[in-house]
Amino acid sequence: MDDRNVPPAYDEVGKHDVFPRANHDERARFNFLANLNGYLASQVLPGVATAYEARAKDRFARDNGREPQTRKDVRSCMEADGYYQAWSSIRRNTMEMRQQAGRSLVLRQVDDINTRARALNEGDANLKLDDSIAIPPYVSAVDIHCMPGCYYTEIGPGDVSVGANYDCGLFVTTGGMLGRYNDGGGQALANWLKEQYEAGFKPKRILDIGSTVGHNIVPVAQAFPDTEIIAVDVAAPVLRYAHARAKSLGVTNIQFHQANAESLDFEDGSFDLIITCMFLHETSSKALPKILSETHRLLADGGRVLHIEQPQYEDDMPIFEQFMRDWDTYNNNEPFWGAMHDMDMFQQMAKVGFDREKMSSIGLAAVVDESIFPSAANDDTEDYGRKPAWHVYVAAK
Secondary structure, eight states: OOGGGSOOOGGGSOOOTTSOOOOHHHHHHHHHHHHHHHHIIIIITHHHHHHIIIIIHHHHHHHHSSOOOSHHHHHHHHTTOHHHHHHHHHHHHHHHHHHHHHHHHHHHTHHHHHHHHHHHHTTOTTEEOOTTOOOOHHHHSSOGGGOTTTTTOOSSTTOOHHHHHHHHHHHHHTTTTTTTTTOHHHHHHHHHHHHHHHTTOOOSEEEEESOTTOTTHHHHHHHOTTSEEEEEESOHHHHHHHHHHHHHTTOOSEEEEEOOTTSOOSOTTOEEEEEEESOGGGSOTTHHHHHHHHHHHHEEEEEEEEEEESOOOOTTSOHHHHHHHTHHHHHSSOTTHHHHHHSOHHHHHHHTTOOGGGEEEEEEOOOOOTTTOGGGGGOOSTTTTOOOOEEEEEEEO
């Protein structure tokens, strides 16, 4: 059997010094959810397209005297379709079950996890927290990804529980396709940067905005141990966890700062490379221009900004695909998802001062972990049969 079609057992997840320790029943719950997610994606999801083509599309045409023309038209007819309702409901429930399974695992041992994190964090200058930082409304308004307490809630002094919950469940949500340490995207980014190094681009100082628990920036730090890296996030609990996680993995060249990306306390032109990874869609229409403006202010001449996101809803993307990609806007507590993916990112970057002639984009596919997907080692396709998962917007200065 091709192992890419079967999620690896939770026993394969990468463990570090602050990673929650799962017992038999907790591992069984995660294994059930990983396989349920895989079944929904491979066996149930294709039927949603069939339901649209066979029923809903014609029903919309009869009721409106025209074919669906936008993803909103598709939604208006699909939300009444029983098959879509069943798939959508189960998918939402798998996310809620994943969050509850992770939260119960973490809270069972929260004192121990916090103690382990504290031992790694205390007195370390690479962790800089600021309790005067206010949580922006786009973070506090919803529990993003259905995660109880979102990224910022603390249940006590020095708490890291939301970071631990996020970390332990990502392997399940992705079916292991980001690797043991959920860092396949960061590894792909590090590999791309190495290629740029060979071409002469050598950033000495890197800023990672919206780092959460550091899955994506740690591989970059591992690849370039002599580079100074600053990772910022607005939420103290995930920063405590991120610093402890990085340190336990032997990474010491990242400074984790608590800060609001809309207004950062760094000097103009002080970074050669600025990265956001799956972050901008979790902000807001008011915050986005401010964040982009900060990246322009902070970028040094000759430097680059990389915004890693899902593909935008452009005219050549079929409206049914737009509708399916937009599921997160309405069902996964990501209210800015659709609006952000409607935007012309090049235009948005140009508005804050970047030169349109110095913008480009690339596709980026996560590095496949051959230790948990052995057949990848013998696969003759460059990306193990997968299309690039992310769309990267690049702007130079």
